[in-house]
Amino acid sequence: MAEFERETDVVIAGAGAAGLAAAIKAADGGATVALLEASSTFRQGSNTSMSTSMIPVGGSRWQEEIGIDGDSPDILYQDIMTKTKGSADPVLARALVDVGRDLSEFLANDCEVPLELLTDAVFPGHTHKRHLCVHDRAGRTLHRHLLEAAEKRSNITMVVPLRLVDLIEIDDGWEVKAESPDGTNQEIITGSVVLATNGFGANAERVARHIPEVVDGLYFGGDHSLGDALEIGERLGADVGFLDAYQGHGSVATPHGVLITWTAMMNGAFLVNACGKRFGDETTGYSEFAVKVIAQPEAQAWMIYDKAVHEKALPFADYQQMVESGGIRWVEDVAGLASLIGCDEAAISATLEGIANFGSGTAVDPLGRTLWPHELESPFTAIKVTGALFHTQGGLRVNEHANVLREGKSIPGLYAAGGAATGISGNGASGYLSGNGLLGALGLGYLAGKAIGHG
Ligand SMILES: Cc1cc2nc3c(=O)[nH]c(=O)nc-3n(C[C@H](O)[C@H](O)[C@H](O)COP(=O)(O)OP(=O)(O)OC[C@H]3O[C@@H](n4cnc5c(N)ncnc54)[C@H](O)[C@@H]3O)c2cc1C
Secondary structure, rough: OOOOOOOEEEEOOOOHHHHHHHHHHHHOOOOOOOOOOOOOHHHHHOHHHOOOOOOOOOHHHHHHHHOOOOOOHHHHHHHHHHOOOOOOOOHHHHHHHHHHHHHHHHHHHHHOOOEEEOOOOOOOOOOOOOEEEOOOOOOOOOOHHHHHHHHHHEEEEEOOEEEEEEEEEEEEEEEEEEEOOOEEEEEEEEEEEOOOOOOOOOOHHHHHOOHHOOOOOEEOOOOOOOOOOHHHHHOOOEEEEOOOOOOEEEEEEEOOOOOOOOOOHHHOOEEEEEOOOOOOOOOHHHHHHHHHHHHHHHHHEEEEEHHHHHHOOOOOHHHHHHOOOOOOOOOOOHHHHHHHHOOHHHHHHHHHHHHHHHHHOOOOOOOOOOOOOOOOOEEEEEEEHHHEEEOEEEEEEEEOOOEEEOOOOOEEEEEHHHEEEOOOOOOOOOOOOHHHHHHHHHHHHHHHHHHHOOO
16 A cells, blocks of 8 residues: 655545545645545545535626526525525635635636536525536546546645544644554644545434434435544544534435436426325425435335426436436326326326416415426326435534634644535535535635645
8 A cells, every 4th residue: 555755734534525625726735735535435435426516606607608697606695594594604604605616717727627507407495507517417527527636736645545543733733643444554744634534424323313313214425424524523622513414315216226316306396105195395405305205104205207307307417327227117197107106096196186286376385386397298207216314514613714613713734624514504404505515525625725735
């Protein structure tokens, strides 16, 4: 296994979006960077690689290019505060919306990530089409571009697999203790450390303690999200917060284990339970729908839609995987839908009739949904889905430079980014606005790298 220089300007733990953004920005500012990655399968198994690559930026040049000129960081900030009912950390939310434009230019120009504006849907809680993404909406593509950018920098040394296990405060910096799977230990002396090891979604004991409502749901995130940053931060007396916050999702196809994009829902799809009945306003957000789906019989629901919705979902690589695996079956009528779901035909017929009335305005949805873009037309499909925990949104408290706090004051040379830090999603699941995850990862990583590299 390769060894690091025993002394380096910064040690970064975790090579997901947060760690890679921090590494590249710090390296471009002149710092020597040691990047530790614990998992040998991180190219497929980090949360970044599993994501759909959607990054919300208010007032980006990509919006301007297609004539969306009413958006801005201030409006994104308001959307975050509205979704969290004002409970998101205002300093962090402000820092992340304000860094969005610089971050997007950094990704496009310095990291050579081919970004485009996602126009398939306006996601729940967002007032504008503002998500940047890669063409196939696949996090592994975003991750690959970031890795390639890091590999081009000669002042970044990366070692995989090597896990940061402890930090000791010393004069003017840190002694970093790291361990490889064969038990070999390394110690590195450094001025700064960035904890970018994501949250604790894969740590069942922590999830049961902090987020008991999803403990029975599927976990659909990276298997090295074990809460290492939180454990180490707590040992150092760092401030922690929002430990009950998380991103859930209400449409992971089962048994396929494939994410069905909520773009479908925003374009007219809806969910029913095994009795053929809807159980909520699907347009409020996918995160809060995880527990709603888990609460249904057998923790399952069925997502129903037509070919027009299908077309809107096709640009997503995950969805294409579902199509290619033969997981989508089309039926001609209500009887076919009832047969797919295994429910009473009269029940699904009543649900469809109700939806037609809500869409035409002759009735009001008692569940509150008002977005019915078109009346669904045969053929239909129904996909069995379950609710899942994707990643946690609580962690180490940081300031606007991603500096970790202790009793409200920054700890010199210690930074946290992405799932290792607190997010901007308030408490629970319902404050998660689509894209908060990667914005916190890339945004805080960028800010940490900028502070460390002086520029
Ligand atoms: C299916 C899915 C879809 C998603 N889609 C989106 C989306 O479209 N937009 C969005 O904003 N968010 C999305 N998210 C959330 C988003 O993926 C995460 O918020 C983001 O990727 C977190 O980045 P990170 O760098 O903090 O963590 P990760 O990408 O998980 O990287 C952390 C890395 O640290 C490594 N590590 C862990 N412990 C140690 C240690 N002690 N030492 C060294 N290395 C360690 C891990 O192996 C991992 O490679 C999605 C999540 C999932 C699961």
